[in-house]
């Protein structure tokens with residue numbers, strides 16, 4: 105049985121064009137301006153077809169924290185958000201820091217995950233031999249500053265060795281870049297305050313900038329692929345920009361999250377710990393710098409850092425409330441809403457959520473609508489409205505900072521390897 109998407113416009117080679125798409129099995133078989141006949145047809149009149157989004161940064165929490173999320177609910181949320189591939193972070197229980205844990209997680213994910221998936225290994229000060237042994241590893245996560253899970257790697261000699269191995273084996277090192285010492289000092293200073301807005305003062309711009317500077321200086325010598333996760337400050341971004349121009353700068357990339365693009369410190373007042381996340385959401389000047397960075401390509405890609413916790417956990421006082429914001433269902437609608445408001449081009453969005461993630465993380469045959477590529481697609485109603493409602497979300501963390509907001513740009517169907525959802 106084959107399937108045709110007819111009468112729609114598809115995003116091909118940098119622009120929207122009238123195109124009928126024939127899908128055979130898991131692949132895109134043919135793209136044509138003229139009529140295509142197939143066993144099954146989906147009429148895409150008035151719709152646009154984009155390559156499925158590739159979210160290179162999610163926490164689906166399994167094994168160990170299934171009460172927060174699991175691979176079924178996480179991937180269900182993903183496909184409702186037009187995301188066809190996810191890459192899961194290693195701060196689970198056990199931590200994905202050994203080959204054994206990696207293989208066990210792969211088995212579990214295969215069984216429950218509806219989307220394509222990749223799995224990060226955690227880099228520790230003492231697990232390089234495990235990382236070296238791992239097969240088909242796309243990426244490792246280096247927690248230079250600690251966050252949920254208290255995993256830490258900040259010994260320079262160990263990082264130098266890791267980067268050399270990354271260069272040799274070709275995997276990407278994604279870095280959580282915040283400086284432990286600065287954060288600890290700030291914590292002491294603000295110990296008495298319970299206001300969620302102090303999060304920005306504890307995990308401040310200096311903490312991010314110092315960490316980024318240090319890891320990038322090691323990378324400059326080693327020449328490995330490095331990816332700065334969830335960039336959150338103007339200084340941090342300027343350091344990445346500078347690094348991209350120097351030796352081995354072509355191996356430097358970075359991502360921004362929807363929450364750092366669409367929220368700023370003025371939102372703590374209303375949303376409190378619901379928007380507590382690491383690195384922190386900072387002032388409006390940072391948000392603007394990040395948005396501009398996405399527009400002018402200083403920032404390579406958008407990833408959700410989907411980090412669900414239970415509502416009960418999040419509602420605790422500042423010190424107890426865990427950091428993290430869910431984002432699978434809202435990333436694409438938020439970005440499409442920004443396109444509708446003429447704040448950014450559709451071209452830039454497709455590059456940032458599909459094309460660049462595929463290129464940086466080595467997802468061959470994904471990220472583009474091309475003959476022979478995987479049929480991972482999303483059908484969008486570009487002017488359709490999507491109201492974010494906590495009680496309609498598929499993530500187990502049934503809350504969103506955008507609860508109640510109506511966005512223009514609606515995900516209608518998601519197609520993964522030729523299989524239609526929605």
Ligand code: DOR
Nearest residue numbers: 251252381382411427428
């Ligand atoms: O806010 C965050 N939550 N930042 C992280 O780095 C980790 C994540 C989580 O796993 O909860």
Ligand code: ZN
Nearest residue numbers: 161193409411
């Ligand atoms: Zn994360």
